[in-house]
Amino acid sequence: MDFIMSKLIFFVAILYWASYYAYARQISVTCSWGEPTTTRIDPFACFIRIPFKLTPNDTLTFNSEIDPSELTIINFWLPSASRYQWDITFIPKGIFERFSHLKSFTLPGHVESISHDDFMHAVNLERLSFGNQLKVIPGNVFDRVAKLEVLDLSWNKIASIHENSFKGLSNLRTLKLHRNQLQKFKLRTFENVPLLEELLLNNNHIETVEDGILKLPKLKHLDLSYNKLTELSNLIFKDCRKLEYLDLRSNHITSIKRSVYNLNSLQLLNLDNNRISDIYLRAIVRLPSLEYISMENNGASLNDNIFVSESMSGSSKSAIKSLLLSGNNLKNRELLVRLWSLGLTHLEKLHIDNNSFEYIDFYPIYAFPKLKEINLGKNYWKCEWLEETLKKLEADGIELNLFSSRFPSSTSFKHINFIPCI
Template structure:
């Protein structure tokens, strides 16, 4: 009995010491993998790269951009933002990523590869290979040169946050490419050249984006004011459609299914009016909307009756439009 009384705290102390050693020294397998990433991505001409210091000491959990779990000592976050530099000599040609370099990191939760001038991925070594990393939730690929093909390579990932802003997505996007990303909560596609979404039923297919809360499509080339592709995004709270090419009349019934929407950004378009007879007063409409930005459009009708039903509205932006004369505020 006496031995058992002391065995538990002794075992706990040993575990704490082991955990401390793991955190300080990191796992050798993961240290080796990080050095392989450095070899693959490091540009010796870019002296500001955080990778320059990798390998200077054995404790990889303290390396720039690397974070580890306090208990297991395993790498759970790798921040490689701007490690290659953006203004790379064109004569060096396009650079393609080998995503399998990240497979050793079994507890990886967040991976940031932004601002690295990545053109794509090595054949058969794309992001689909990371489907085994079931803890990977956040993937940041902004400020690169990925084209539309990147979307199909993301199948099988359990992401909650996906950023593809400032890339080279163009033209029509097939919404079925997002079908497997059923856990996604945030999708950032701003600053591309997307014109529309090819779909017959929106995101209403089983296993689609019914958990998505934030969708940023700002600064694209979306010109079709028919927003039927938004159907099925039943959890959406924040929608950014600013700085696109919406013109003339916008049919507001397309927003009816977004009953949880809190923020709607439509500024910097060329919207003239809203085609609606009853505003947002239809059942299941935007009665939770708190922020509506319609600034910098061409709205000239001072009758704001289309705002009826927005009972939760707290912020309304209408500056830099063509509103003139008396304004009927009773709407």
């Protein structure tokens, strides 16, 4: 009898929830002026708080004092304290049809899929931010959103992108796909966004980027950090001639071949936390616009061999202002001579902490008249050399970043101006 009653209760519950979701509700929400977390007031922006669960059959009615035709921004605000913060599972019906002049739309929630119909009337949308639970971006889903300039699909679970996913986005300038589960791309994935200037692909599972995928002649900012790249092909950036910012940190890259040697617009290059052992440093520092290069924490892979093939002419000129080489296996006392031979006479900041130096020949220091900061910590400095060098650098007005040094447990050392030495 108890079994029959429990079964009956179960089926009643199923029927109740089925009827609940099948019943179309008219839900009234109020647009609040000003951002909930600030005092900024925008007369054309509406911030909506959803303190209840929405279902795909629900229709929202918006209460506001402003004419819907004048509203250009709608942001759904889901406070972290709300237990319903992830209960938006669909794009509210008719929202783009009702607000025909909407330019910016932000919807955090638990939406798992989107379709072409969701954006059919979003013809004036210029910015879309959509951090949800998407797993797939279907083809042609945005082909009616021709005015879109910023598409933020970060913080989803996207593992697959159709080659026509971005069809129709001919005015797109910024595409954010970071914090997803992407592994690879089809060859024509980005061919429909020829004006793209910023592409964020960091914090995914990307293992390779095939030649021809990045045919983006306007691209200026590319972030591929925190992925699983092991190598860069010689032609990967062939069509990115205007690239200014390239972030490749925290991958498994071992070799930098010709992939970056022709990026004449490049201003910043980050190669931190890789396993780089093969790099033609002279070709990189000769890039005419490059001012910042960081190769920190490549460990034993990056050692003095990166300077082996360099001539000693000192005739080449470099625009490099910041060179960060911390956390590697450098120990050649002729480091400054080598940097001079690369033409780094505009150098302002040099980080060589956490390497294996015992001493460095500092007599070429006057070849770097703009040098303002040098980090010497975490090495195996010789005390006599260190004391003399610190006095000289301080007298020359060079700022010293003095971190505690690393030493084997059996090594005895003393401190000179807070830097241990042996």
